[in-house]
Amino acid sequence: xxxVTQNPRYLxxxxxxxxxxxxxxxxxxxxxxxxxxxxxxxxxxxxxxxxVEVTDKGDVPxxxxxxxxxxxxxxxxxxxxxxxQTSLYFCASREDRGNSPLHFGNGTRLTVT
Amino acid sequence: xxxxxxxxxxxxxxxxxxxxINCAYSNSASDYFIWYKQESGKGPxxxxxxxxNMDKRQGQRVTVxxxxxxxxxSLQIAATQPGDSAVYxxxxxxxxGKFQFGAGTQVVVTP
Numbered sequence: 602x603x604x605v606t607q608n609p610r611y612l613x614x615x616x617x618x619x620x621x622x623x624x625x626x627x628x629x630x631x632x633x634x635x636x637x638x639x640x641x642x643x644x645x646x647x648x649x650x651x652x653v654e655v656t657d658k659g660d661v662p663x664x665x666x667x668x669x670x671x672x673x674x675x676x677x678x679x680x681x682x683x684x685x686q687t688s689l690y691f692c693a694s695r696e697d698r699g700n701s702p703l704h705f706g707n708g709t710r711l712t713v714t
Numbered sequence: 715x716x717x718x719x720x721x722x723x724x725x726x727x728x729x730x731x732x733x734x735i736n737c738a739y740s741n742s743a744s745d746y747f748i749w750y751k752q753e754s755g756k757g758p759x760x761x762x763x764x765x766x767n768m769d770k771r772q773g774q775r776v777t778v779x780x781x782x783x784x785x786x787x788s789l790q791i792a793a794t795q796p797g798d799s800a801v802y803x804x805x806x807x808x809x810x811g812k813f814q815f816g817a818g819t820q821v822v823v824t825p
Binding site: 605632636641642643644645646691695699700701702703704705706707708 | 722745746748750755756757758759760763765803805807809811812813814815816817818
């Protein structure tokens with residue numbers, strides 16, 4: 602089944618403790634992206650990657666890092682999480698062609714205390 | 715499941731009726747539009763898309779209408795069912811493949 606898989610689904614951590622949220626897709630998509638979703642707001646892009654070893658900042662990149670060493674994986678790294686990073690995070694991928702939709706994972710609920 | 719519907723506008727629809735969900739987009743340069751459905755505890759699920767050279771597109775029980783003059787997008791769901799209860803949001807994309815997302819509308823289907 603074609604899918605985007607994120608882990609973990611739920612994560613509670615403390616301020617300053619480094620964490621990684623993994624994302625993997627099995628559709629051979631070149632493009633991958635991370636979003637955060639907060640109540641009453643639309644999805645906001647954190648980082649994206651057009652292909653292996655190519656990453657770029659989205660609209661809200663502060664406090665986050667990403668890497669793209671393999672085509673299928675795109676982990677999101679929070680080196681020193683803060684409470685304002687408490688949010689619902691989604692990984693997404695799409696084909697690298699014009700006008701192709703994003704396919705989303707099921708989300709990671711992160712709480713930073 | 716996770717609550718993403720806080721502070722969202724709500725559309726209450728009786729089962730069997732048609733639903734119309736509206737979205738105003740902001741970027742005149744946007745040339746690709748998508749509707750997503752998000753159920754509690756799940757990621758956004760693709761419903762239907764439309765390119766800017768079209769003004770209407772139909773899928774199974776769904777129709778998307780695009781009015782570029784007033785930058786308005788709508789999703790019509792025919793014969794709404796309980797399983798249609800979810801948050802629906804639109805996305806606008808540009809030629810670079812960058813998307814902007816609406817906050818969404820909570821659809822509640824009542825029996």
